[in-house]
Amino acid sequence: MNALSDVAVLIPAFNGQADMERTLASFSESSTVYVLIVDDGSTPPLVAPFIDGMHIDILRMPQNGGIERALQAGIDELSKRGVRYAARIDAGDLATPARLAKQRAYMEVHPNVAVLGMWTHVVSKTGAPLFDLTPPTDPATLRRTMLARTCFTHPSLMLRVDAVREAGNYRARYRAAEDLDLLLHLLERYDGANLPEFGLYYELNEGSISASKRRRQIVSTLRLQMRYFRAMNPPDWIGIARSFAHLMLPYRMLRSLKARLLSQKETR
Template sequence: MTRNETGPLDDVAVLMPVYNCQEDAWRTLASLRETAPLRVLVVDDGSEPPFAAPPARDLPGLRIEVLRLTPNGGIEAALAAGVEHLHAQGVEFVARIDGGDLARPGRIAAQRAAFVTAPRLGALGTWAQAVSRDGRPRFVMAPPTEAAAIRRVRFARSCFIHPAMMLRMRAVRAAGSYRDRYPAAEDLDLFLRIMREWDCANLPLIGIDYELNESGISASRRRRQILSTLRLQCVYFEPGNPLYWVGFAKHLLHLLTPYAVLSNVKRMLRPRESASRPIRR
């Protein structure tokens, strides 16, 4: 373990948008276990009743702030508001997580340490253990780790797990932050803009347990997400990259494939991983 991994995290904040998910968000907050105090911004996007943070005595390692937005404006607006709020407070690195997902111990510190030796790094993710709503391990999500590989295959496969990302604030602001131009693909839109000037990579370790929820955002907004991704492919046209065309064909096929069928295929193709496996150093 490096000195940076056990040092302070004063320049880092966790950004978690929530909407009517009090219990899930509390479980997520309880999973944030680091070796140094950690700041967390919860953006309550018009929840009814409003989100209430757990008592400070229950999570002494966290300094939790709640930013309330009304009415509900969607995740894109919530993330943009959170970034602006944290920028005003001088935060240099934003770690993402969503309500229901669980952070592995040391995930934030490991990502922060990686930025120290990579000044051109604008965004850094991790791998993830996909789990069911009751916590059963389903499959491992292991996107490419190297920036060059990500640039080559970025439309042929998913290269980032949004709630496992840490973002350099300067890169996010220079790219124009989150926006709602590409509904349900606000994360890919941002990462592609960051990649114009910065590198994006992933650590080869499992940083979160990613909750699969068939009724959640990935299922209900799937069609809009695919259409937005196809629009982004048109913006970042790469006719000489064979993997670009593989991705284009794949996304067209996904439009015609039921979500449950697609999930089963992915589960069969991905390796299993114990949900109790610790973060790798």
């Protein structure tokens, strides 16, 4: 029996055929890996590559509508197919061996966890290491600090499909911050956690949402922070202050500062 038969990798993609193929080829699992690529109006349309040990389907959107709508359509499609767990990753990122099996095993034992991330190596476009993201792992700390820092790396997540739909699915209400919107909805009803091991190589590049749509993302994040603000929770104040700082300071300066601080932390 395929141990990953109820898991599907969910990749929204707009163009970037080569990056998508490189990402899929990075998966190394002992069972067949099922993949749903949501082609968000690529020109030319994306083509499913042949990769041994993978079953790849493509859901084509009628036109480019943005990552929020692509993810929403992907979750709805997986729900129709009876898939229990959606494993997120983006074209250009790489998975570590047995990532899916490790995440599924944890979620099977922890039924109240609806979202499970992993620690992340952040690398440049050429694969050079930049810094690591090692957010908290336990549900209580994540819930307390959710508005203060990056508690989950979105492309490292495994999500319970039914829980995502119950929480309202991905939405376009908070553009470029659709992941935070969904996570905050999920944590109102369920727990979230991170496995304390690395599951992803996240490619940081200037064309990412965080760079090209930075202001929109920060404004959406601030709106969410204000909506979920808890005056008696000090980390919420810190998160709002950080968002205002991000609005004021140049992206490259913030990225350089973050990399320097994380590197110093790792050498202590």
